[in-house]
Amino acid sequence: MNRNVQSEAARALGRYLGTVAGMEFMRRHGYENGTNLLPAHASEPTRALLRRFESHGLQRAIVAVHFPDRESPFEFFELEKANDLRPDALELEGDGPTLGMLADSLQSRARLPREVSEFLARQASVLVKHFA
Amino acid sequence: MECGEYNDEVYRPPPRSALQDILEVPVPIGDAGLHRYFVRVSFYHNMVVDFSVQQEYRKGPSPDGWVPIHRIDSSHGEIHRHYFTSSRGEVRRVTIERIPPKKSWEMVDRSYGEAIDDITEYSDERFRRWRDE
Numbered sequence: 001m002n003r004n005v006q007s008e009a010a011r012a013l014g015r016y017l018g019t020v021a022g023m024e025f026m027r028r029h030g031y032e033n034g035t036n037l038l039p040a041h042a043s044e045p046t047r048a049l050l051r052r053f054e055s056h057g058l059q060r061a062i063v064a065v066h067f068p069d070r071e072s073p074f075e076f077f078e079l080e081k082a083n084d085l086r087p088d089a090l091e092l093e094g095d096g097p098t099l100g101m102l103a104d105s106l107q108s109r110a111r112l113p114r115e116v117s118e119f120l121a122r123q124a125s126v127l128v129k130h131f132a
Numbered sequence: 133m134e135c136g137e138y139n140d141e142v143y144r145p146p147p148r149s150a151l152q153d154i155l156e157v158p159v160p161i162g163d164a165g166l167h168r169y170f171v172r173v174s175f176y177h178n179m180v181v182d183f184s185v186q187q188e189y190r191k192g193p194s195p196d197g198w199v200p201i202h203r204i205d206s207s208h209g210e211i212h213r214h215y216f217t218s219s220r221g222e223v224r225r226v227t228i229e230r231i232p233p234k235k236s237w238e239m240v241d242r243s244y245g246e247a248i249d250d251i252t253e254y255s256d257e258r259f260r261r262w263r264d265e
Contacts, residue, residue, distance in 0.1 A: 007252055010161045010169070014185070014248035017171050018241070020178045023153050033156035048163075055165030057193070 009039040009066035012073060016064075025076070036061040038079075041068075042100030049099055053079055065103040075103035142209035143231035145174055145182035145240075152176055161255065166190045168198065169251050179241040182206050185251050187258055189218075201262040202254075204247040206231065211243045217265040 016022040017037075026035075038061040040049050053061060060080040067073055097105075148154070152175040160168045166189060174182040184205035188198040200222075203214040211228040231239055 006161070007255075010159060011248060011252040013159060014169065014171060014252060015245050017155060017157055018173055018180045018183070018244045018248065020175070023155060023173075023175050026155055026157070027153065033154070034158065036158050036160055038160055052160065052163055052165070055163060056160045056168075057165060058160070061160070 005041040005043065006039070008068065009041045009064070012066050012068065013037060013039040013064045016074060031062065038063050039066060040064065040099050041066050042098060042103070044099050046096030046099060046102055048095070050096075063099070065099045067100065075107060077103060077106055141233060143233070143236050143240075144209070145206075146176045148174075150176065151181075152178070161252075167255065167259070169255070170198075171248075173244060177237065179237045180244040181237050181240055183240065183244045183247065185244070185247045187251050187255055189259065189262065202251065202258045204228070204250060206240050206243065211240075211247070216262055218263050219265070223265070 017026075036056075036058055038049070038053065038056075038058070040052075040063055042065055049063065058079075058081070060078070062076055062078050065075045065077070067075065096102075145151075154174045155171065157171045158168050159171060168188050168190075170184075170186045170188055172184040173180050184203060184207075186203040186205075187201040189201050191197050191199045199218075200214070200216045202216065205212065205214070210230045213226045213228060214222055215224045215226070216222050229239075229243070
């Protein structure tokens with residue numbers, strides 16, 4: 001993934017955490033201090049995000065999907081590794097949908113494209129997802 | 133409470149009991165699982181009145197395996213940086229700006245955003261210095 005885009009998502013997320021909206025987001029959803037917030041750009045493929053989730057050894061994280069051109073620049077969802085996760089469970093064929101597509105689908109802002117619905121069906125048993 | 137309490141002209145954030153909230157959030161960055169920054173922000177009157185932003189490297193696999201590379205924070209009445217190296221730990225502390233007696237909360241709030249920009253923009257360069265010095 002483009003390093004600059006990823007870095008910009010990280011910067012924007014940090015700035016967001018210093019706003020009332022960021023503070024209220026964390027508290028409204030009951031996220032305790034120490035919860036990992038994983039920044040990602042809307043164009044990032046799901047597969048790349050899952051690799052990062054794994055490489056950081058995370059069990060649970062809130063994914064902050066950055067849409068730099070939108071008035072509300074972040075959409076959030078939660079990833080949690082199920083206890084009975086198979087070692088190969090996070091492997092995807094291909095890159096999977098972009099996170100922007102996934103986030104919009106989960107928010108019901110867009111009709112679920114087939115590749116997203118198929119992805120969700122494959123991952124439903126291994127990842128717990130819901131909108132934050 | 134007036135804007136910023138002063139004791140010998142040194143800015144002190146509002147007491148913990150008066151704060152709206154304190155967030156402490158790890159933000160994993162990069163693809164290798166070895167880098168993150170850690171944010172601590174204290175809110176009062178909808179502003180950041182105290183903060184720390186620390187770039188960290190994962191030296192070991194345990195959850196406690198994170199070590200500091202660089203930190204910008206607002207303690208001791210000034211915005212300042214802490215420099216670390218892999219071999220010697222903290223090697224120096226450099227003042228960026230003293231927190232003024234007036235509009236101090238606004239200044240700290242603004243400085244938080246600038247600290248985030250700084251930490252995220254120069255993370256690669258700082259990591260190399262931390263590793264090599």
